[in-house]
Amino acid sequence: MSNEYRHVLVAVDLTKDSHKVLERAIPIARRNNAKLSIIHTLEPLGFAYGGDIPMDLTSIQDQLDEHAKERLADIADPHDIAREDQHVVVGMPDTEIHRFSKEHNVDLIVVGSHGRHGFALLLGSTSTGVLHGAQCDVLAVRVGNDDEAAE
16 A cells, blocks of 8 residues: 555635645645645535525525635635636535545545544544545644634
């Protein structure tokens, strides 16, 4: 089994911590001469409102999608990540990250993790879901400041 990575996927939430997660992944990708992709997952509005709103949310979802693409480009473009390697998908984050990873032969997923106390809060819901269902290596990068983690 090779220890070299060929495709590194960085999963970000578009917060200021996204830069820290990406900056941890870039040297790994460079050392391995690996492809680097970045992904953000939007949860469908229907999930947030449970289908209780009697209106078509398509145009609002499209606006959110466009805004997420712009924010992702703001994070990825300074690091010369090609637009075709910047992905915004709609769905449950852990499920979509797993799907993308399988379809694109990703062998390392890099995700941010807030260091909280207790096993149940060890990684956070998205990073825990990514870790438990991944068929490749996962690197959890601690994000957030220590004051937030102590609360």
